[in-house]
Amino acid sequence: MSGQPDFFAVVRSQRAHRAFGDDPVPDELVERLLETATYAPSAENTQPWVFIVVRDPVAREQIGELNRRAWEGGGRDFSRPRLSPRMFAKVEAGATGGVADAPVLIVVCGDTSSCVETVLESSVWPAVQNLLLGAHALGLGSALTTITTVFGDELRSLLTLPDHIRPLAVVPLGWPAAQLGPPKRDPVAEKTFREHYGEPWAR
């Protein structure tokens, strides 16, 4: 998408990308997306997000290795019966290679010294969603991945994170290897109730 991308068109076509081309993503675009992230709300405007932008191929490979270990050490067996064969294949390809092949990995962390722990996640994930949507608005591909945080200590060591900085997500960023169709979602009426749980939304 270029020019002034329509808000609802961006939202309705967002997909998780796990395969990327080799074209570089310049710092200017990364910074524009991080700025987009920071416009998200947070508890008392504490803005407890911290971003580590990883381009170094060795570091990306090490993060990819954590991803693989987490996948092979439990994620795969957990996911196989829960996903369609097609989606399982995509997630497997991403976990064992594709995600770390992105030219940029943005490790999103939460600063536990900025706010109480109970509101840390509600104060960081909206910023991550802004980042993902912004990437899509610019034609970049990205995904929200959290599996690497199973090895939080290793990630912490790799990125020299102090104790108060908690890694929450690894967002790969790159130009998509393929265009993806629209997302598949359950209808609103299956997820929504009127006044109290159990009372159907659809009249």
Place this chain on the structure above:
Amino acid sequence: MSGQPDFFAVVRSQRAHRAFGDDPVPDELVERLLETATYAPSAENTQPWVFIVVRDPVAREQIGELNRRAWEGGGRDFSRPRLSPRMFAKVEAGATGGVADAPVLIVVCGDTSSCVETVLESSVWPAVQNLLLGAHALGLGSALTTITTVFGDELRSLLTLPDHIRPLAVVPLGWPAAQLGPPKRDPVAEKTFREHYGEPWAR
């Protein structure tokens, strides 16, 4: 905003609204925003969000009362030294009245039977952010509030939530009583590092 709102313009001007006019918000708009929410990503596309749309004035008053109790029972003393006097006054007005005065409260919950608990929040907050952005794109005001979940059991009882449905947020929705200026955020360079923590983003 009307017509085709520009994605980046929507994101850059999102603010938390805590004061609303009396004009109604029709079901069609609520449903459009909930659909917007559902396009967000979730772990393995489990879509563990559940929305309770509360319009009943008595129920809104009861939720407002929980909000007040949580604020007066701890939130106020916690927030006072941390906020500017101006922001404190706004949050206080919202907690003690404004939020529950919105014509619609959307209680956003997570279905703990849909996914593992560790990814529940990362699978619900992006949808909430979509909802807030979508509201703003349509000219509606909203806010992400979580303080009421301090009284999760009371909220659960009020909305007849079964054990596996966890209330996470109360999002007031209405036409803004006032237009708000741009959000204030720390620069990207203060929140971002290169390759590892401590290495400045700015070159």
